[in-house]
Amino acid sequence: MKRKISPVPTKQFKTWETTDSLKLYLLYFLILLSPAQDMRAQEDSILRREIQVEKSENLVPVEFDATEIEEYKKQDAYNYLESTEEDSWWVRFKKWLNLKYNQFINWLFGSYDANGILAFFIRIFPYVIIFAVLALIVWLFTRLNPGAKILAEPGKSKVILSEEEELVKNEDLSSLISKAVSEENYRFAVRYQYLRSLKLLDENDLIQYEFQKTNKEYLQEIQEKRLQQLFAEVTKFYEFIWYGNFKVSSADYKIAANGFSKIENELKPVKNA
Structure with missing residues (x-):
């Protein structure tokens, strides 16, 4: 037997539809309201934190040991x-050289990336320049040699002066005198004559020859008045010719040689005594 289903009234269906819509609106309102409540709860929490008053009755000040x-x-x-250390002048100079060298290489090759032999040449090029500069300095020093020019003698007179002690003690002055006269080098002949007089005075213990002594000191050492006078005359003549760089004639040399001969004659009796 079939059961007869009665149709739902239209009015009741509309009531259910209205009820569902209200539920949806209520749910949507609750969703919107929940963040606002969270924010308000956070604000209340912040306010409570700000309102909290710290009580300092039981606080004890902290003391620190300064030592x-x-x-x-x-x-x-x-x-x-x-701490940053400032570069020394040498480090700054090397950095400057390196900068200038890199600028030169960039100007020369531009953006070209060198490799192989060219790269090797670029690496050793600074050392080649340094070696060339040092070689040039050494060459100029040996070529010009200003120190040697200062120390070198301007003429033969200073060479003989530097060898004076050797001449007085070891050389045969008589042979040197004869050679200078034969070559008409009368200036050197007078020089050798004077050195031979010093040698004879030293051998006769009338003076003590020393290279650093002056002619005035030798005069003060000679006690014999006649010999002292003769030596003063030849000393004046010798200094005029030798240190004055004057050209000596044959007649001038004969006058000087006569004075030296007188000294030798005065020394003979002293030597025989």
């Missing part, structure tokens, strides 16, 4: 300051 703090400051583990 202990200074000890910590001295330890490297607590030194957080980074």
Whole structure:
């Protein structure tokens, strides 16, 4: 037997539809309201935190030991300051040279990336320049040699002066005198004559020959008045010719040689005594 289903009334269906719509609106309102409540709760929490008053009745001030703090400051583990050292002038100079060299290479090759033999040449090029500069300095020094020019003698007179002691003590002055006269080098002949007089005076213990002594000191050492007078005359003649760089004639040399002969004649009796 079939059961007869009665149709739902239209009015009741509309009531259910209205009820569902209200539920949806209520759910949507609750969703929107929940963030606002969270934000308000956070604001209330912040306000409560701000309102909290700290009571300082039971607080005890902290005291620090100044001596202990200074000890910590001295330890490297607590030194957080980074000290930067300034480059020396030599380091700055090398950096400047390196900068100029790189600028020159960039100007020469541009953006070209060198490799192989060219790259090797670029690496050794600064050392080649340094070697060339040092070689040039050495060559100029040996070529010009200003020190040698200062120390070198301007003439033969200074060469003989530097060898004076050797001439007086070891050389045969009589042979040197004869050779100078034969070559008409009368200036050197007078020089050798004077050195032979000093040698004879030293051998006769009338003076003590020393290279650094002056002619005035030799005069003061001679005690014999006649010999002292003769030596003073030849000394004046010798200094005039030798240090004055005057050209000596044959007649001038004969006058000087006569004075030296007188000294030798005065020394003979002293030597025989």
